[in-house]
Amino acid sequence: MKRKLCFLIAGVLLFGAAASAHHAFNAEYDANKSMRWTGTVTKVEWTNPHARFYIDVKDANGVVTNWNFEMGSTVQLRRQGWTRDSLKLGDQITVDGYPAKDGAKMASAKKVILADGHSVFSETPTDARPADSNHQ
Amino acid sequence: MRYRPSIIPLASVGRVAICTALAVCFAFSQGNGGAITGKVIDQDGAAVSGALVQAKNLSSNTIYKATSTASGDYRFEALPPGAYEISLPLLGYNAAPQNVLIEPAHAARADIRIADTSLNTAGEDRSFFAARNGTHATPKGPAPRTRDGKPDLSGVWWPPRIVEPIEPSLLPRAAAIVKEWVATNAKGLPSARCLPNSVGLLGVIDINKLVQTPTLLVILYQVDPADYRQVYLDGREHPKDLDPTWKGHSIGKWEGDTLVVDTIGFNDKSWITDTLPALYPHTEMLHLTSRLRRPDLGHLEMDVTFDDPVSFAKPWTMKTVSDLAQGEEVQEWICNENNQDAEHLVGR
Numbered sequence: 001m002k003r004k005l006c007f008l009i010a011g012v013l014l015f016g017a018a019a020s021a022h023h024a025f026n027a028e029y030d031a032n033k034s035m036r037w038t039g040t041v042t043k044v045e046w047t048n049p050h051a052r053f054y055i056d057v058k059d060a061n062g063v064v065t066n067w068n069f070e071m072g073s074t075v076q077l078r079r080q081g082w083t084r085d086s087l088k089l090g091d092q093i094t095v096d097g098y099p100a101k102d103g104a105k106m107a108s109a110k111k112v113i114l115a116d117g118h119s120v121f122s123e124t125p126t127d128a129r130p131a132d133s134n135h136q
Numbered sequence: 137m138r139y140r141p142s143i144i145p146l147a148s149v150g151r152v153a154i155c156t157a158l159a160v161c162f163a164f165s166q167g168n169g170g171a172i173t174g175k176v177i178d179q180d181g182a183a184v185s186g187a188l189v190q191a192k193n194l195s196s197n198t199i200y201k202a203t204s205t206a207s208g209d210y211r212f213e214a215l216p217p218g219a220y221e222i223s224l225p226l227l228g229y230n231a232a233p234q235n236v237l238i239e240p241a242h243a244a245r246a247d248i249r250i251a252d253t254s255l256n257t258a259g260e261d262r263s264f265f266a267a268r269n270g271t272h273a274t275p276k277g278p279a280p281r282t283r284d285g286k287p288d289l290s291g292v293w294w295p296p297r298i299v300e301p302i303e304p305s306l307l308p309r310a311a312a313i314v315k316e317w318v319a320t321n322a323k324g325l326p327s328a329r330c331l332p333n334s335v336g337l338l339g340v341i342d343i344n345k346l347v348q349t350p351t352l353l354v355i356l357y358q359v360d361p362a363d364y365r366q367v368y369l370d371g372r373e374h375p376k377d378l379d380p381t382w383k384g385h386s387i388g389k390w391e392g393d394t395l396v397v398d399t400i401g402f403n404d405k406s407w408i409t410d411t412l413p414a415l416y417p418h419t420e421m422l423h424l425t426s427r428l429r430r431p432d433l434g435h436l437e438m439d440v441t442f443d444d445p446v447s448f449a450k451p452w453t454m455k456t457v458s459d460l461a462q463g464e465e466v467q468e469w470i471c472n473e474n475n476q477d478a479e480h481l482v483g484r
Binding site: 023024025026027028045047048049050052068070071072073074075076097100101102104106108109110111112120121 | 257258320321322323325327328330342358359467469470471473474475476477478480481482483484
């Protein structure tokens with residue numbers, strides 16, 4: 001009954017992703033399952049429609065799985081001051097995000113935090129790692 | 137996707153239980169009207185500002201509107217007692233409507249938790265989009281003019297903002313399509329496969345660059361609806377027997393300082409995303425009439441009338457304003473270079 005009410009009231013599809021709307025977030029990622037991963041950056045793809053980065057995540061048994069994270073487009077990231085060098089291979093990072101619904105080792109990244117606590121790709125470039133970071 | 141309202145629907149709950157179930161239920165002495173207050177928050181508990189909240193009296197169908205503040209708070213006052221449905225009618229942040237019963241001279245509380253996480257993707261946070269889709273600082277001054285005395289619409293523009301609420305009335309065929317889109321979480325959105333979205337002259341996802349000559353207006357899109365569009369200003373008519381295309385065929389004529397553009401010849405494959413967050417289908421019958429004005433240096437106004445007698449009971453008009461995007465430039469966008477989403481779009 002609640003679902004029907006929802007549809008009747010709206011009468012239309014209210015598509016929350018006013019954001020990129022490149023694709024429907026909820027058709028791909030599980031919005032109810034916020035997760036956290038920690039791992040090492042193995043690849044950064046500075047591409048459209050989404051920039052991506054990949055990390056090796058080690059579980060309690062030492063088994064390593066590579067996860068694929070999606071971010072905004074490079075156009076949008078550049079506007080906020082991020083560049084293709086903002087995340088470096090070998091960075092130890094923590095990622096908060098939402099996993100793919102189909103079980104693929106893919107997720108949409110919400111927050112990316114470096115080992116020193118700085119955020120990357122967030123909305124506040126002042127969170128950026130210092131220009132002369134000693135992190136190589 | 138299941139919606140989980142934060143308040144139990146009250147249709148069958150008794151009066152005393154209502155006051156117990158609500159977070160706050162207190163009396164205030166101003167007349168007999170009641171009040172509803174609450175906070176709009178996201179999945180992480182952060183405040184959502186600028187959300188249009190609607191309270192609809194379920195007996196009279198009277199609609200009251202309020203907007204959430206910077207702290208996410210909203211308030212309705214002096215409401216006639218009765219049952220109300222609280223919802224976010226325009227923003228579509230996947231918040232299930234809630235029913236609230238208003239007692240005379242009492243206040244009820246209804247917090248609204250939205251479940252839209254797409255605005256929290258790294259690099260595409262809510263505050264980034266609030267900034268981009270909101271108003272921008274623009275230079276002052278009169279609109280530039282071309283050598284033949286027309287307003288020059290050339291420039292790079294932020295996406296259009298809808299400035300008046302719209303409510304197209306869908307015919308059954310279109311309503312059934314929308315229902316299927318809801319059921320599948322819009323997994324069929326063409327742009328997920330790097331195909332064009334939206335039908336209007338101005339893309340709604342990112343900046344648009346207009347290049348105006350006396351005989352041609354070229355629109356370059358950062359993202360949507362496709363790479364470019366041509367609006368012919370040389371007096372030609374639409375060709376007879378057009379092959380339907382994603383962006384149709386556009387011709388423009390000046391009426392004083394307003395450029396009136398007529399677009400027909402659409403295929404039925406794109407989705408109307410010009411009205412985000414609302415989405416609508418259309419058919420090959422879609423006929424757009426767009427009126428563009430540059431009232432001053434920093435603003436581009438566009439009114440678009442959507443006419444599709446197979447989809448909508450009557451034509452409807454959307455009024456938008458775009459701000460000049462100083463310092464911005466359209467970048468190359470090759471959607472297919474790394475599109476990995478398509479095969480993972482499962483829907484529900």
